[in-house]
């Protein structure tokens with residue numbers, strides 16, 4: 001018979017199981033942060049439990065280690081003492097944490113996981129992407145890219161093109177409001193927009209096919225059709241074959 005008395009105490013994040021060893025008088029305290037022996041550390045003095053906590057499934061002493069995203073890191077490293085985390089890394093007071101990436105420079109602004117100086121006029125952060133503005137140029141955001149604000153460049157749905165080659169933006173058809181917004185720049189002198197830009201050719205046009213059969217809807221689906229052979233007419237369900245009399249106004253009424 002052993003005098004064994006197993007006491008389980010649930011502390012914040014930490015389970016301590018105290019029990020006696022086979023040999024009388026010797027106390028073994030297992031501090032566990034999980035269900036297997038590998039998640040436990042043994043102590044013989046109750047004082048050693050001071051500062052103990054769980055880091056993931058590992059017991060750590062909070063004064064010696066800091067738990068960063070369930071990874072235990074030494075607080076004292078060289079002449080530094082760490083009190084903050086950045087992702088699973090330690091973060092010093094002379095460092096900047098941007099989206100879990102440590103930068104060895106203090107008091108910077110974050111752009112995604114990169115740093116920049118907010119007073120630097122030549123740096124522009126667009127949707128978490130850092131861009132460099134050329135000397136003497138103006139910077140504006142076009143989605144996540146930088147462009148010159150419209151001086152020589154054209155912005156269309158996050159894509160930047162040369163203004164001399166594009167003056168219009170062709171928005172992509174979206175099946176519903178959750179579909180991502182997308183578009184392509186085009187030159188309205190040479191192309192027309194019908195979901196994507198198409199070269200202007202004699203017989204081609206765009207038919208907005210109604211989804212509901214009701215009034216025009218911004219989500220009507222654009223379809224290219226051949227005006228010599230087809231009509232884009234009520235009820236706008238699809239381009240219809242052109243009647244023998246070539247009169248599109250009579251299509252769908254019969």
Ligand SMILES: *[C@@H]1O[C@H](CO)[C@@H](O)[C@H](O)[C@H]1NC(C)=O
Pocket residue numbers: 028030037040041042
């Ligand atoms: C802790 O003590 C228990 C019970 O004596 C033993 O089974 C276990 O192997 C020990 N664990 C470590 C990490 O020493």
Ligand SMILES: *[C@@H]1O[C@H](CO)[C@@H](O)[C@H](O)[C@H]1NC(C)=O
Pocket residue numbers: 101112113114
């Ligand atoms: C920083 O973010 C970019 C873009 O999201 C990613 O590709 C890159 O891997 C990240 N860098 C680090 C060090 O996490």
Ligand SMILES: *[C@@H]1O[C@H](CO)[C@@H](O)[C@H](O)[C@H]1NC(C)=O
Pocket residue numbers: 152162163164165
């Ligand atoms: C835009 O096009 C013009 C004329 O083709 C050219 O001179 C200019 O370098 C282009 N600019 C850019 C930013 O590509």
Ligand SMILES: *[C@@H]1O[C@H](CO)[C@@H](O)[C@H](O)[C@H]1NC(C)=O
Pocket residue numbers: 175176177178179
């Ligand atoms: C929106 O349309 C996309 C593409 O057709 C579809 O996968 C998605 O389930 C739709 N979402 C809703 C909320 O209707």
